[in-house]
Amino acid sequence: MILLALVIFAFFSLAPPAAAAPSLDEVVTRLETVYRETADFSAHFSQETILPGGSAAEKAAGTVAIKKPSRMRWNFSAPISQEIVLDGTHVWIYQPDQKQVVKRRQADAFPPGSATNFLAGIGRLREDFDPAFALENRVNQRGNILLRLIPKQKDLTLTRVILEVDPKSWAVVRVSLHDSARGTTTIRFSRIAMNKGIPDETFRFVPPKGVAVVE
Secondary structure (H helix, E strand, C coil): CHHHHHHCCCCCCCCCCCCCCCCHHHHHHHHHHHHHCCCEEEEEEEEEEECCCCCCEEEEEEEEEEECCCEEEEEEEECCCEEEEEECCEEEEEEHHHCEEEEEEHHHHCCCCCHHHHHHHHHHHHHHEEEEECCCCCECCCCCEEEEEEECCCCCCEEEEEEEECCCCCCEEEEEEEECCCCEEEEEEEEEEECCCCCHHHHCCCCCCCCEEEC
């Protein structure tokens, strides 16, 4: 669930503020526009996964860099050091404490139509999801808009997504992912930056010497 949550993360970023109390159509249109205009994204993140049945939560934190169309790098600083890199062709999962790198074909790990393609779907919310306000009064106690997204493909592992959107900056500051096993992963973002021209080299991974590569 943790890896799934990471790759279905979103290219969310800032945009000019809209009028007060925007309609659902205005909110969805703005998010779709922001996504289409975002070429790269970076942020700090904290993540919490609650396992099915509400059992003990798994927590993680670190930094993320994403560049369209299909490159990502997640650097974990807690609870242990770990790197997850998608270079457009392969997925690399590096676990320094185990001196091991797991290598997979990106197309095999995340096939078209899977829940992991939530990232691509954020640019066409109406096509892939049924959006609605998650709260009757649209906003939570922080004044942020909450959106509920239900995938139109009912066979996906992902059953719903909750987005928390700051209506002043139009940054998505939280994503909650709910799966069919009744687990939930929540990712919170801070220090968001977009369209800064992240170099391609950021997404190149070379296994360190002496580390086993498992394919």
